[in-house]
Amino acid sequence: MRRFERKQNIFTNKDALGESYKPERIEERDDEISEYMDALQPVVDGWEPNNVFLYGNTGVGKTAVTEFLLEMLLEDVSKYDDVSLSVISLNCKTLNSSYQVAVELVNELRPTGAEISSTGYPQQTVFKKLFEELDDVGGTILIVLDEVDSIGDRDELLYELPRARSNGKLEEAKVGLIGISNDFKFHDQLDPRVQDTLCERELHFPPYQAPELQNILESRADVAIAEDSCEEGVLNLCAALAARDSGSARQALDLLRLAGEHAENKDDEKITLDHVDIARQKLEQERVVEGMRELTENGHFALLAVVSKAANDETPCRMRDLYQEYLRLCNSAGIDPLAQRSVHNHLSDLRMLGILSAEENRTGSRGNYYSYALDVPFNSAMTALSDVLALDSVLDEIRKTAHEATSLSA
Numbered sequence: 001m002r003r004f005e006r007k008q009n010i011f012t013n014k015d016a017l018g019e020s021y022k023p024e025r026i027e028e029r030d031d032e033i034s035e036y037m038d039a040l041q042p043v044v045d046g047w048e049p050n051n052v053f054l055y056g057n058t059g060v061g062k063t064a065v066t067e068f069l070l071e072m073l074l075e076d077v078s079k080y081d082d083v084s085l086s087v088i089s090l091n092c093k094t095l096n097s098s099y100q101v102a103v104e105l106v107n108e109l110r111p112t113g114a115e116i117s118s119t120g121y122p123q124q125t126v127f128k129k130l131f132e133e134l135d136d137v138g139g140t141i142l143i144v145l146d147e148v149d150s151i152g153d154r155d156e157l158l159y160e161l162p163r164a165r166s167n168g169k170l171e172e173a174k175v176g177l178i179g180i181s182n183d184f185k186f187h188d189q190l191d192p193r194v195q196d197t198l199c200e201r202e203l204h205f206p207p208y209q210a211p212e213l214q215n216i217l218e219s220r221a222d223v224a225i226a227e228d229s230c231e232e233g234v235l236n237l238c239a240a241l242a243a244r245d246s247g248s249a250r251q252a253l254d255l256l257r258l259a260g261e262h263a264e265n266k267d268d269e270k271i272t273l274d275h276v277d278i279a280r281q282k283l284e285q286e287r288v289v290e291g292m293r294e295l296t297e298n299g300h301f302a303l304l305a306v307v308s309k310a311a312n313d314e315t316p317c318r319m320r321d322l323y324q325e326y327l328r329l330c331n332s333a334g335i336d337p338l339a340q341r342s343v344h345n346h347l348s349d350l351r352m353l354g355i356l357s358a359e360e361n362r363t364g365s366r367g368n369y370y371s372y373a374l375d376v377p378f379n380s381a382m383t384a385l386s387d388v389l390a391l392d393s394v395l396d397e398i399r400k401t402a403h404e405a406t407s408l409s410a
């Protein structure tokens with residue numbers, strides 16, 4: 001039997017490629033950092049802090065830059081006796097109302113054992129408790145709300161907190177909000193009065209380009225990967241793949257980590273371009289599986305219709321034809337089909353998740369229509385579908401068609 005054995009030939013510090021690692025240096029964000037520092041300057045000067053709103057796609061350094069700068073700010077203000085700065089950070093992912101966020105903040109500020117319950121109070125009572133806690137801490141308080149869009153349209157706290165001091169609800173504390181979001185719609189949906197305050201200073205983090213990702217990867221690989229354990233071109237390929245897809249540093253780091261793990265598991269001496277390719281496929285597959293989890297059964301069938309058309313080499317395929325295929329598949333599985341409009345909504349969701357791509361075709365006077373195609377490899381979609389659908393015969397048929405189509409075209 002195989003036994004556990006330590007393998008440390010590829011990585012010197014694998015954790016440095018993981019999510020919890022705090023980089024010593026932030027690469028390629030000088031302009032954003034400079035703007036961010038300007039927005040935080042009033043804290044150092046002892047004035048009321050600005051509220052700052054950061055937005056940009058996932059993995060573009062919003063959280064990393066925020067953590068880096070706030071740590072630096074805490075250190076730098078410690079030399080001014082008249083500034084007392086506290087930072088409270090909260091990830092709002094699972095909190096979908098002002099009420100829940102306020103309860104969490106109160107409990108962050110209270111000692112263990114004195115927490116309040118997450119239900120049962122009127123909202124204003126929780127807000128009042130929060131203001132009391134903040135006044136107890138006093139001084140300048142920066143509240144970081146990551147994934148703030150989860151709060152949805154129940155955003156009263158984002159209105160009340162920045163105004164609490166001028167409304168006489170806070171006396172000792174000067175509070176600044178830092179909201180972080182990767183939902184571009186959230187900003188526009190905010191009540192204009194909330195927009196005015198929360199977005200006092202707005203910072204946009206654009207997706208990274210390949211050379212920027214390459215620099216981020218190089219500085220991380222210095223810490224994470226043993227010397228001479230990376231074949232020439234590996235970092236370049238990880239950077240290029242991530243730049244082409246999402247511009248996310250997280251994706252580039254994930255590719256490198258997975259490629260390294262693969263090399264290590266195979267007892268190979270170096271990470272090669274082939275390992276990166278395997279890592280890419282694995283990540284793509286995970287993304288499809290992840291996206292699929294959020295779909296209903298009808299969403300799975302909408303995807304199945306596109307997969308089936310792809311097997312016949314008939315994609316991009318227009319909605320009208322996809323819907324016929326969807327009806328055929330629902331019929332053979334014995335499930336009630338949805339109307340075409342609802343199937344269209346499912347296809348749009350799949351597009352948002354990066355599983356499908358869509359192109360708009362113009363037909364002149366008769367309006368435009370969309371054609372859909374897979375935006376992930378056929379095999380990844382098939383594997384993900386076979387995990388969620390108990391439809392072996394249909395899936396086998398699609399596999400067979402795809403096989404025949406490739407052998408015919410080969």
Ligand SMILES: Nc1ncnc2c1ncn2[C@@H]1O[C@H](COP(=O)(O)OP(=O)(O)OP(=O)(O)O)[C@@H](O)[C@H]1O
Binds near residue numbers: 018023025064
């Ligand atoms: N400029 C950078 N220099 C060094 N590391 C970076 C940089 N940008 C991002 N990273 C790293 O990439 C990963 C993702 O970054 P981060 O969590 O800051 O993204 P984000 O924009 O907050 O994404 P999300 O919206 O999904 O939370 C982290 O491991 C972070 O350390």
